[in-house]
Amino acid sequence: MSPSNDAAASKQVDEILSSVPADKRAALQTLRETVAAAAPDAVEGLSYGIPAFRYRGRPLVSYNASTGHCAFYVMSPAVLERHHDELAAFDMAKGTIRFSPDRPIPAEIVSTIVRERVAETDAAAAKGRR
Numbered sequence: 001m002s003p004s005n006d007a008a009a010s011k012q013v014d015e016i017l018s019s020v021p022a023d024k025r026a027a028l029q030t031l032r033e034t035v036a037a038a039a040p041d042a043v044e045g046l047s048y049g050i051p052a053f054r055y056r057g058r059p060l061v062s063y064n065a066s067t068g069h070c071a072f073y074v075m076s077p078a079v080l081e082r083h084h085d086e087l088a089a090f091d092m093a094k095g096t097i098r099f100s101p102d103r104p105i106p107a108e109i110v111s112t113i114v115r116e117r118v119a120e121t122d123a124a125a126a127k128g129r130r
Contacts, residue, residue: 009045024065027101031063034107038114055121069098079116
């Protein structure tokens with residue numbers, strides 16, 4: 001994406017988040033900032049109409065709010081499984097962590113998960129070059 005497209009994508013994410021209730025918006029904004037800091041080369045945008053990050057042109061993670069919770073889509077059951085014990089307090093499904101604004105996923109865990117997703121993507125790209 002060119003810088004102007006990056007700005008347009010970030011604006012779309014801002015617009016989506018502006019329609020979310022304030023408590024969920026704040027939790028998702030914190031998650032967004034944590035992901036961006038953990039994967040500075042990732043590109044923000046939308047995937048299936050929800051905020052997401054791509055790295056090396058591949059989906060990295062995404063997030064959204066629903067009526068009853070917020071969700072962090074890790075997009076890797078293997079990464080999620082490695083952190084199962086740390087995330088035991090959260091409702092999880094294959095590749096997804098559900099959380100509430102008053103009990104967000106700790107930033108340290110989010111950062112670790114994002115770095116592991118970056119490493120997975122790098123490994124897949126290296127494997128594809130052989």
